[in-house]
Amino acid sequence: MITNTVEFWEPELAIMPPRSRLYQLPPLGLGTAEVECITSYIVRLAHAHLLRPSVIVLKEIAPAFQKQTMRLSNGRSDLLGSLNACLNGQGETGEELVSILTTLTGARDLGHMTLKKFRGVVAIHGLLRQCQAWCPVCLQERQNEPYYRLIWCLQDCEVCPKHNVRLQEQCPKCRKTQKPLARQSVIGRCGSCDTSLTSGTFERVSSTAKESHRARQIASILEWFQTDKREKFSSVFSENAKLLLRMGCQNSKAGFARLVGSDPDSVTSWVDGKQVPKLRSLLGIADAFSVCPLALLSTRFDEHTTFSLKSSHEPRRRLRFHDYEVIGDRIKTILAANEFPPRSLARISADLGCNQTWVSKNCPEVVAEVRRRYETYISFRKEERLQIAKRHLSMVMRSLHEAGRYPSATVVRRSLPSNVCFAEPAIHQAYKDILRDLGLRK
């Protein structure tokens, strides 16, 4: 007699949660200055799926964008076109791209592959390169898994900070530039002729050269932003610039501007906090005052902060001083010469090497005479041109009429020389008058 029974397994211990559509590919170089850029990540992701980058971009990424031009139905997208370069930048497009990729792959920290942290710290203008640049030695080192670094996307980085090799922008064979993200991108190969980008010769730069020093500074900034955990970085540059201006240049904005290679208006906007500096300007300030660029951004300076002012190599611009009486006499001499055709005021000022506005302000009488004479000449020339055009018009219309053809506007326009504009009101009125003369119009 069976007295016991078997147990039953409980139903469904666990189910598979929803999986990401694409692989969770880990970003390369995270946390270092050699971090990968987001466009390189997209190409690697496509190749991991054995797909062309265009398939991932057009079929997976573009449809998720809010902007209509990202997902046009004709197979085009701004992601592969006009917005190509800015994907790695600090703008909203890059941010939205990161968000979409995070959803598709489930990967985290993808925001570190863009210049998102640079927002509000350095100016957007002139920050990004419009084409892809690379260091052939870096690509050669990682032949099994090459990738493009984010630092190579910065316009001001001209040299690889690791190898002191000048960054290449053109294919060694066909000399074409490479897009950061193209339909058939292959990392390390030219998109046009499929040549390896590590071939060809490259230039090594001295480690003490200015470009190498700048590249290392940029690398240190990038590395610091990689490790900074704060979502939004608030820069103290404005306060520091104000302090340096006061302590280093005695509040002379022109002097400050000369020192850093910028202009006084920019210095004013930096100090007032209305604008942030370009990356090159930031590095220039750091060099001029021998401070660390990171410290300029993150550490609040005070009176005890030590810095040393480098002497400015750019000579002070000599101001030109004009004797306005001499200038006025010279203009009078020109007027007395009664040259034909008469020169305009702009031409006379350029010939005399002085500013037109300054001449107008300081020699009003002779300037008025110059202007009157020039305007008379211009109106005479205009009238003469009109008469010539009317003669052409009359000749064409009468020859057509004699040939038995009606001189319609279309035929006449085609027959006139190219310098005669039929649409001009005077010419059009003359056309009607001639028609009336020929009896073809009431």
Place this chain on the structure above:
Amino acid sequence: MSVPLKCVDPTPLSNEERLTVFKGYRAAHRALVDAYSRLEGAVLTRTNTSLLMIFGPTGVGKTTLVNRAKEKLLQKDQTLMADNPGFIPFAVVRAPACDGARYPWRDLNLRILRALQEPHIDKKIELDSEGKFIAEQIARSPRSTSAELSTAVRQTLRFRRTKVLVLDEAQHLSKIANAKLLNHQMEQVKDLADETGVLLVLSGTYHLMKVLHVTGQLCRRQERIHFGRYRAESPSDMEEFQRVVASLDEKLPLPHPSELLGHSEFLYTGSLGIVGVLKDWITRALNIALNTSAKSLRKSLLEQTIMEPTELRTILTEAREGERETYEPEVGLQDIAALLGIGTKPKPTLIEEAVSAPMKRKPGERAPTRDQVGMMSAA
């Protein structure tokens, strides 16, 4: 005599819901538990085994076994899956049937890619070691071969970090018209497991045993789990079968007990001792009982829903053949020992052979036999 009513679930369920609940019960009988413990060991603790074969008669519960292992692995890897949304630890694919001389590897590869949720399968390209494109849209091109799709499968298994890939109905792999290709086929299967590090589980009927001994390499890296039926010759098997019957009887959502144990012989005959077949049979009968508002499962309902005898015979014949091969294999250990020369008479040397060889006579020399006497010729 009043029949005591069963304790009925107070929650009012519809007939469909009751049937669904009954279908969801998975009896943990001895054979299933034994097979599962071996499978769980192979799945959860990876050894050198790259190929695992589960074979048994149809309906015995192989799919139930595999699903249980899948749930266990998913439970274990919950944290990993949360950390990596691209991670798919377990995938089950139904192997397509072979309809010609060659196995449809292309179809199988496509099914694997779909099971691994691979996007844009029709736009896959081939890349060489330098990352250059060398073939375009391999899945869509009619001239694309299964070898090119298999690259995509390997890539996907690698990036999805799949641990276990189950090919259900794997006996189709062995059913190719050209037997010479079977060797090549199984080499491909072995390569897939070796290159990707995935534990490949082939689950199928006894036909799968054909591929067990194809090559030596395959033999070394495989493990097999025989998930058989309960046989009438074994008293312990019959006892376990009756326990299953009693357990299913308890779970029947009917007001009165059905006393299925009283029909255990009939149930055994109609299910051949295969628990899956038994449960399906009882489910069919239960469906009718629920629709006719029967109070219990009578024998007449079971007789009404039993499988056709011809079908039962086919299943039984296949099962018996497989069991014969399993329990009475052609080759035993003593045969192996004999082949190795262990425990047998040593082979004689050449000199010993020459000495013991019969002497040969010269031509014309008479054989040394006695001549018959007393029979002299007249001349």
